[in-house]
Amino acid sequence: MKAWVSGLTAMLVLSVAGPASAAAQTTPPVYALDCDRADAYSRQARGVAVIIVHAGDIVCERYADGIEPDEVWEIASGVKSFTGVMAAAAVQDGLLSLDERAADTLTEWQDDPERAAITVRHLLSQSSGLALPRESSRLPGYRAAIQTRARTRPGEVFAYGPRHFQAFGELLRRKLAAAGLDATPAHYLGRRVLAPLGIDVRNWAAVDGMPVLSEGASISPLDWARFGYFVLHDGDADGTGLVDSAAMAALFEPSVANPAYGLGWWLPHPRHAGSRGARGARGFLDTLGAGADFPELHVAAGAGGQRLYLFPELDLVVVRMTRGVDQDPATRSRAWSDRRYIEHLLVPQVAVTP
Numbered sequence: 001m002k003a004w005v006s007g008l009t010a011m012l013v014l015s016v017a018g019p020a021s022a023a024a025q026t027t028p029p030v031y032a033l034d035c036d037r038a039d040a041y042s043r044q045a046r047g048v049a050v051i052i053v054h055a056g057d058i059v060c061e062r063y064a065d066g067i068e069p070d071e072v073w074e075i076a077s078g079v080k081s082f083t084g085v086m087a088a089a090a091v092q093d094g095l096l097s098l099d100e101r102a103a104d105t106l107t108e109w110q111d112d113p114e115r116a117a118i119t120v121r122h123l124l125s126q127s128s129g130l131a132l133p134r135e136s137s138r139l140p141g142y143r144a145a146i147q148t149r150a151r152t153r154p155g156e157v158f159a160y161g162p163r164h165f166q167a168f169g170e171l172l173r174r175k176l177a178a179a180g181l182d183a184t185p186a187h188y189l190g191r192r193v194l195a196p197l198g199i200d201v202r203n204w205a206a207v208d209g210m211p212v213l214s215e216g217a218s219i220s221p222l223d224w225a226r227f228g229y230f231v232l233h234d235g236d237a238d239g240t241g242l243v244d245s246a247a248m249a250a251l252f253e254p255s256v257a258n259p260a261y262g263l264g265w266w267l268p269h270p271r272h273a274g275s276r277g278a279r280g281a282r283g284f285l286d287t288l289g290a291g292a293d294f295p296e297l298h299v300a301a302g303a304g305g306q307r308l309y310l311f312p313e314l315d316l317v318v319v320r321m322t323r324g325v326d327q328d329p330a331t332r333s334r335a336w337s338d339r340r341y342i343e344h345l346l347v348p349q350v351a352v353t354p
Helices: 035-044 076-092 120-124 142-146 163-178 185-197 221-232 245-250 281-285 338-345
Strands: 011-015 030-034 047-054 057-063 298-302 306-311 316-322 346-349
Touching: 030 035, 030 338, 035 047, 035 057, 035 316, 035 338, 047 221, 057 221, 076 120, 076 163, 076 185, 076 221, 076 245, 076 298, 076 306, 120 163, 142 163, 163 185, 185 221, 221 306, 221 316, 306 338, 338 346
Parallel strands: none
Antiparallel strands: 011 030, 030 346, 047 057, 047 316, 298 306, 306 316
C-alpha cells in the first residue's frame, strides 16, 4: 500500500468515476467533500475522530480535545468486516471456498438436512437459518453456535446475530488446526493481513479462549482507515494480493436474503433500500433523496456510531469513531444518523457538462 500523504483540506470536489452514460444522457454526479461540516456533526453526537482518505492521501484528520491519534476504540459489530476479509485470505490459502458446505467441516451438522445445506457464504451473509435466541450479556462461544438448531432453510431469511460468525469461527479453527497453522482465527488474520499492513487490533473479546468474530475488538481511527483502504483496493498491498480477489469482490455482492447486506458488510445503496427483503438500507440512507446515481457505498457499522464507509467510485474511505458504548454509553443515543452525516460529508454540486 502506498505511503499515505497528509494533504489536509476542508473542502474537496469529487466526481463519480466513469464516463457519462450516453444512453441516458446523464453526467456523473459531483460532490464537495466537506470535512468541517462532517466533523461538526460527528462531534454533536459524541464523536471523537474523523479520518478521510482520498486516493491514498489523508485529506481530513480531526480529533476531539484530549484525544490522541494512537488511541484505540472498541468498534463493536465493525468486527464483522474483519471476518469477511479473514475468509478471503482463507480462500487464497486453499483452506475453504465460500460455497462449500459448512457440514464438511462441522460434521455435527451432517445428519440435519437443513444445517447440512449451510455454506460458508450463508454464515457470513447472516442467512444460515440458524435459530437466534435473545442473547444474554455473555456472547455464545463456538461450541454453543454449532449446537444451535436451524429455524429456516439456509439462504431464505436474513437474521442479524452473532451465531453465524461464531459457527464460522469454529469452522475456520478446525481447518487451521488440520493444516497445522494458527491457534485461532484472530491470530490467522493478524499474520496473514493485519501485520503485513502494519495494523494493530487490540483487546479482541474471547469466549472459551476463542475470539468473538461478530464484535468486540479495538482499533485506532487511522488503522481502521488503513484497513478500509486495503479493502477498497481489492485486498492489494504494494502490488501483492494478500487475499483472493474474487472472494473480496464477493463480500460486496448483495445477498439473496437481504440485498442491503453482503458478507460482513452493509450495502446501503438507495437501489437496495426498496428491494424486496432488504433490511437495514433505510437505516443508513432513508430520505437521503439520492437516486440510482448515488455513489456505491459499503459500510462496516458498530454500536455507538462506529463507522467505516467505503465509496469505491470516489476512491474514498471515511472513518467516524466515538469512545464506544462501553466507555461512553451515551453513544447509543439516536442522535446519530448515517443519513445526516453523509449529507454533511458529501454536498451535491451542479455538474458542468462539457
